Amino acid sequence: MIFFLYNIKMSNYFELLKIEKSYNIDLKILNHQYFAMQAKFHPDQARTNEEKKHNLSISIELNKAYSVLKDDLQRAEYLLSLNNINFNDDSVKQIASKIQLSSIWNELELIEDTNELSALKQLYNNKLLEQKNEISLLNLAFQNHNLCDVVNIITRLKYLKTLIGNLQLKIKFCK
Amino acid sequence: MIQIIEINETGFSAPSELYNQRAVGIDFGTTNSLIAISTQQKPRIIKDFQDEELVASIIKFNNSNFIIGDKNFPLHSIYSIKSLVGKNRDDVLNNPTLFDRFKNFIDLNSTSLRLNLDGITLTVPELASKIFIYLKQQAEKDLNVKVEKAVITVPAHFNDAARGDVMLAAKLAGFEVLRLISEPTAAAYAYGLNKKKQGVFLVYDLGGGTFDVSILNMQEGILQVVATGGNNMLGGDDIDHLLAQYLECSVAQAKQAKERLSYQDALKEISLTRSKLEEIIQPLINDTINITKDTIEQANKSEIDGIILVGGSTRIPLITTALGEAFGNIKIFSDIDPDKAVVWGAALQAENLTASNINFLLIDAVPLSLGLELYGGIAEKIILRNSPMPISVTKEFTTYADNQTAMQFHIVQGEREMVKDCRSLARFELNNLPLMKAGGVRIEITFSIDADGILSVSALEKSNHLSHNIEIKPSYGLDEQEVNKILENAYKNAAYDHNNRLLQETIINTKSLIYNVEAAIKEMPPQLLAEDEKAEIHLAIMELQEYMNTNKRELIEEGSKKFEALTEKLIAQRLNYTIEQLLKGKHVDKIS
Numbered sequence: 076m077i078f079f080l081y082n083i084k085m086s087n088y089f090e091l092l093k094i095e096k097s098y099n100i101d102l103k104i105l106n107h108q109y110f111a112m113q114a115k116f117h118p119d120q121a122r123t124n125e126e127k128k129h130n131l132s133i134s135i136e137l138n139k140a141y142s143v144l145k146d147d148l149q150r151a152e153y154l155l156s157l158n159n160i161n162f163n164d165d166s167v168k169q170i171a172s173k174i175q176l177s178s179i180w181n182e183l184e185l186i187e188d189t190n191e192l193s194a195l196k197q198l199y200n201n202k203l204l205e206q207k208n209e210i211s212l213l214n215l216a217f218q219n220h221n222l223c224d225v226v227n228i229i230t231r232l233k234y235l236k237t238l239i240g241n242l243q244l245k246i247k248f249c250k
Numbered sequence: 251m252i253q254i255i256e257i258n259e260t261g262f263s264a265p266s267e268l269y270n271q272r273a274v275g276i277d278f279g280t281t282n283s284l285i286a287i288s289t290q291q292k293p294r295i296i297k298d299f300q301d302e303e304l305v306a307s308i309i310k311f312n313n314s315n316f317i318i319g320d321k322n323f324p325l326h327s328i329y330s331i332k333s334l335v336g337k338n339r340d341d342v343l344n345n346p347t348l349f350d351r352f353k354n355f356i357d358l359n360s361t362s363l364r365l366n367l368d369g370i371t372l373t374v375p376e377l378a379s380k381i382f383i384y385l386k387q388q389a390e391k392d393l394n395v396k397v398e399k400a401v402i403t404v405p406a407h408f409n410d411a412a413r414g415d416v417m418l419a420a421k422l423a424g425f426e427v428l429r430l431i432s433e434p435t436a437a438a439y440a441y442g443l444n445k446k447k448q449g450v451f452l453v454y455d456l457g458g459g460t461f462d463v464s465i466l467n468m469q470e471g472i473l474q475v476v477a478t479g480g481n482n483m484l485g486g487d488d489i490d491h492l493l494a495q496y497l498e499c500s501v502a503q504a505k506q507a508k509e510r511l512s513y514q515d516a517l518k519e520i521s522l523t524r525s526k527l528e529e530i531i532q533p534l535i536n537d538t539i540n541i542t543k544d545t546i547e548q549a550n551k552s553e554i555d556g557i558i559l560v561g562g563s564t565r566i567p568l569i570t571t572a573l574g575e576a577f578g579n580i581k582i583f584s585d586i587d588p589d590k591a592v593v594w595g596a597a598l599q600a601e602n603l604t605a606s607n608i609n610f611l612l613i614d615a616v617p618l619s620l621g622l623e624l625y626g627g628i629a630e631k632i633i634l635r636n637s638p639m640p641i642s643v644t645k646e647f648t649t650y651a652d653n654q655t656a657m658q659f660h661i662v663q664g665e666r667e668m669v670k671d672c673r674s675l676a677r678f679e680l681n682n683l684p685l686m687k688a689g690g691v692r693i694e695i696t697f698s699i700d701a702d703g704i705l706s707v708s709a710l711e712k713s714n715h716l717s718h719n720i721e722i723k724p725s726y727g728l729d730e731q732e733v734n735k736i737l738e739n740a741y742k743n744a745a746y747d748h749n750n751r752l753l754q755e756t757i758i759n760t761k762s763l764i765y766n767v768e769a770a771i772k773e774m775p776p777q778l779l780a781e782d783e784k785a786e787i788h789l790a791i792m793e794l795q796e797y798m799n800t801n802k803r804e805l806i807e808e809g810s811k812k813f814e815a816l817t818e819k820l821i822a823q824r825l826n827y828t829i830e831q832l833l834k835g836k837h838v839d840k841i842s
Contacts, residue, residue, distance in 0.1 A: 110472045117611055118640065118701035119603065131640055131700060138638040243547070 087157055088140035098154055098217035102145060109141045147210050148232050154217070155225065162229065179234050186241050192249045199242045206235050273399035273428055273604045274389055275596025277436070278381065278416065280332040280459030280485060281562060282589065283307050285385040286597035287393065291443055291610075293594040298388045299754075304589060305388075307331060309380050311368040313801075318384040324502055328355060328367060330487055331381070333459040334374045335419075336412025339363040347483075347491070375418040382423030400425045401600040403592050405460040406432035406478040407617050409673050410663055428603050429702055433457070434464035435475055435614065436595030437560040440586055442468040443598050443610055449555030450476070452546070452580075454573065455592075456538060456563040459485040463542045465549040475615040477636045479545035481537065486563035489531050496530055497522065512565045528568045535568055539576045548636060559584040560591050614639050620697055620705065623660035623669045625650060632697045635665065642698040646712075649683065649691040656681045657693060661707060680709055753803045760798060760810050764791055767817050779820070790816055 089096040092108045114120065117134050121127035143149045152162050189195050209232050216224035275293070277284045282304040286295045295303045298319065310317040310327040320327065333348065339362055342348045349356070357364040357371050364371050389397045402425075404416055413430055420427050431439075434453035441447050448468050455462040462480035466473055486508075494504035497520065507517055508527065516523040546554065557573055557580055564570075570582060586594065602610050615638055621631040622645075633643050649657065657680045664672030683691050692712040699705050767787065771779065790813050797809040 106467075110469055110474070113613055114472060114609070114611055117613065119611060120609065122606060134701065135640045135642045135698075138641055142637070247544075 088144055088153065091136060091140050092144065094144075096154075096157075098151060099214050100144065100150070105141070105144055109137065112137050147213075148229065148236065151213055151217070151225065151229050151232075155222070155229070158222065160222065160226065162233075175231070175234075179238075182238055183241065186238065186245055189245075190249060192246065195242060195246050195249060199239070199246060202235060202239050202242060206232065206239065209235065272393070272395065272397070273401065273600035274397055275436075275593055275598070275600045276382070276385060276400050276402045276420075276425075277433070277593035277596055278332060278378070278402060278404075278419075279307055279592075280330045280457055280487065281307060282458075283381050283385060284590065284593040285389050286593045287389065288594075288597040288601040291598060291601070293440070293597040295590060295593060296389050296392045298384070299391075305381070305384065307381055309367070309377055311370060316380040316383075318381055324500075325354075326368060328352075328365065328377060330459055331374065331377050333483075333487070334363065334365075335378065335415045336409060337363060337374070338411075345483075347488075351487075351491075375415045375422060378415070378419035379422035382420050382425060386423055386425065398424060398426055399428050399600070399604065401428050401596045401603065402430055403433045403436045403596045404430050405457075405480065405482060406434055406455075406462040406464055407480050407482065408432075409618055410675055411673065412482075428600060431596065431599055431612070431614065432462065432464065432475075432478065432617065433460075433592045434462045434478070434560060435466065435473070435612065436593075436599065437558060437586075437591035438464065438466045438468065439473055439595035439598055439610075439612060440591045441558055441583070442466075442473050445585060447556070447583075450551050450553060451556050451558055452542070452554050453558045453560055454538070454542060454564065454569070455480075455560040456569065457485050457561040458487050458563070459483075461485060461538050461541065463538075463545045465545060465551060465554070467551075471609060472611045472613065474613040474638070475636075476551060477545050477549035478615065478617060479541050479548065481541060484534065484537060486561075488534060489563065489566075492530050492534070493527065508566070512567060524567070531566070531568065535572050538569075539572055542573075543576065554580050556581045556583050558591075560588050562589050564588050614701075614703070616641065616699060618663050619665055620661065620663055620675075620699075621672075622647075622695065623662060627669045629662050629664070629667060629669045629672050632695070633699065639703060640698070640700045642696060644694050644696040647693050647695060648689045649686070650688055652687050653685045654688070654691065655683050655685070657683060657691075659695065659707075659709070675705075676707075678707075678709075680711065683711065684714055686713070753801060753806075756803050756806050756810075757798050760794060760806055763810060763813065764794060767791070767813075767820070770820065783820070787817060787820070 087096065092105065092112060094100060094104055094108055113134065116130045116137065118127045118130045121130050143153050155162065186195070186198065189198065209228055213225065213228045213232070216222075216228060272287070274296075275286050275288070277286075284295055284304060286293050288294070297303055298305050300319070302319070306319040306321055308319055308321060308327045308329055309331060310320050310323055330351070334342065334352065337345075337348070339356075339360070342352065342356065342363060352365065355365040355367060357366050360371070362373065364373055365377060367377070386397055400420060402416060402420055404413055408416070416430065417427050434455045437455060438451060438453050441451070448470065450465065450467050453462070453464045453466065455464070460480065460482050461484040462478065464478045465476045467476055468474075486505075489508055490501050490505040493508055494501045497504055497507065499507075499520075507520060507522060510517060511522070511524045511527050514524070554577070557577065559569070559582060564584065565588065573580075573582060598610070599612060602612075615636045616633055617635060619631045619635045620633045621629045624630045630645075632645055633641060647657070658677065659679070660669065660677045661675045662669055662672040663675050666672050680693065690713070694710040694712060696708045696710070697705065698708075768791075771784065771787070794806070794809045794813055797806045800806075
């Protein structure tokens with residue numbers, strides 16, 4: 076994934092946005108860099124049609140990079156992909172052990188069967204806490220270059236995301 | 251504006267020149283429409299011929315003239331034309347509320363949506379264009395130059411068909427649309443630039459016909475749309491109708507009662523209290539609060555620095571109360587007039603897009619998800635709503651049968667899971683696929699939206715590395731023939747509209763001439779004006795008035811000239827008399 080667009084170097088999203096290549100990034104710096112780069116390269120900032128055309132492809136890449144890097148889960152997967160480990164649903168299912176799968180299945184069923192708003196809200200808050208916890212573990216795993224742990228935590232986070240999404244829908248429905 | 255263009259082109263709408271043109275901002279509203287121009291980041295609303303900033307979006311047809319903004323004939327005028335924008339005939343017939351409001355105008359003999367207005371039948375974009383023409387004329391008169399470029403605001407989640415109709419209406423009025431921007435974004439733009447606010451802001455925009463909520467990140471020189479939500483069928487009009495039902499009165503009376511109750515606690519003459527009104531509209535306000543909460547969840551921003559109120563309906567005190575209850579201590583702003591913030595923002599963006607010395611960047615987001623129909627009528631989203639623009643997303647699809655030679659693609663817009671609940675944008679087919687087993691042929695589909703919001707779709711067949719060029723025509727809800735016909739009519743009418751304007755100007759000038767002469771006669775001492783002279787002038791005035799009734803411009807102008815010649819002597823005498831009065835009793839050496 077190497078692009079050469081005039082004087083823009085972007086062998087990866089971190090370089091494109093000129094931030095440190097790390098899992099533990101400062102979101103404030105990311106935001107600042109994104110705005111600074113868009114201020115330079117957004118098509119609306121162009122003065123000629125030629126420049127506008129040139130800016131469009133850069134601006135699209137900046138938007139892609141920003142969307143991926145600001146998201147805790149997508150940023151982790153992206154860093155893995157830079158190490159040639161690519162996630163897709165099949166591989167995730169293989170990694171998740173049978174025990175994990177059955178516990179996840181139980182949780183999904185529990186959500187399905189719970190209809191009481193307060194219970195759902197409590198479950199929701201628990202899952203958010205769990206998510207937060209997993210992300211700090213993920214941070215640690217990246218720091219220690221423990222890619223095996225990283226893969227396991229990402230798998231867990233993906234399922235948590237589904238659970239949280241289901242809970243949000245259910246809570247809305249129960250209201 | 252999501253508009254599908256030819257695939258084999260690069261996806262650019264080539265602007266002829268990027269700079270050195272003056273452009274206006276237009277807020278085409280359900281209740282009122284406004285036009286403004288910005289100079290050096292100072293927006294100014296251009297007043298109409300009646301000296302009004304807010305032009306009521308009311309269309310009346312009288313003696314082959316379109317009259318805009320006249321509130322005097324509610325039964326013979328079309329109100330809230332914006333609520334029909336993007337709708338087809340069935341949409342209106344299947345919507346009891348809409349049907350009820352327009353039943354006296356809908357042409358039931360037509361297969362497409364057309365309205366009858368005092369003997370003529372027109373489509374919604376044609377009718378809406380009359381408002382744009384009126385605004386254009388007032389701007390051209392004020393600025394004394396041709397005004398052809400505009401940024402026009404639309405509700406944040408107007409779909410492709412609705413945006414297409416607005417574009418068409420503006421085009422029919424002779425505008426080149428620089429960009430459509432969403433109303434709450436425009437309002438935030440006005441706050442960001444004009445009030446120098448920074449942080450994450452929520453715009454709560456309740457207008458006459460639509461409700462929008464947007465969350466924006468405002469930083470120095472940049473405005474980023476984070477998330478949008480809303481309801482196209484919820485606004486002040488609905489409050490008026492609810493109240494009219496309760497009071498068993500006309501909608502206009504209900505509207506007036508509602509407006510007065512924003513400033514007083516009770517209306518004794520109809521025994522209606524503010525708290526009763528609040529009880530009636532509470533469910534509607536609750537809906538807006540729920541949509542606002544959902545949008546905050548979507549935005550994933552934990553801290554909101556302020557809520558900005560936009561739209562005339564936000565003058566209702568209950569809204570501020572309800573927002574306070576739901577969002578506790580978030581500060582609420584309404585320091586720019588809620589009726590004017592949107593047009594200010596549009597004018598500022600128009601200046602920004604055409605002037606080279608101003609750099610305030612707006613990063614807009616995709617208003618509605620775009621996707622493809624999958625087997626079984628499921629809508630697969632390719633570009634998710636609230637994604638920043640410009641954007642490009644590629645997904646791979648494969649064949650589902652052995653030796654399949656063709657593949658159909660159906661592009662849809664909307665948030666729902668099933669294709670039947672989404673809006674269809676276009677269809678295309680890839681033919682001559684290589685003969686292979688099911689899943690063997692892989693096709694990459696790329697959706698791209700540029701900074702102007704224009705969507706292009708391309709397909710690449712991977713196994714042979716052949717790209718397929720697909721042409722998809724814009725979907726305006728009207729077929730091409732119909733669009734051409736409307737355009738043709740518009741050009742004819744443009745000449746007519748121009749002549750009509752000249753006529754109105756001549757009449758106004760003549761009237762002011764008569765007024766001045768009459769005033770002069772009154773002020774003059776009787777000895778200066780002989781009775782027969784007076785009678786002659788009086789006769790000439792009557793004659794001129796008759797000419798004006800014929801609506802023949804040349805006749806009126808000729809009459810005016812004669813009248814001027816006749817009264818020249820009178821004016822000269824009056825001048826002499828005034829000087830004489832001034833000179834009386836003064837020495838000659840004191841005069842110079």
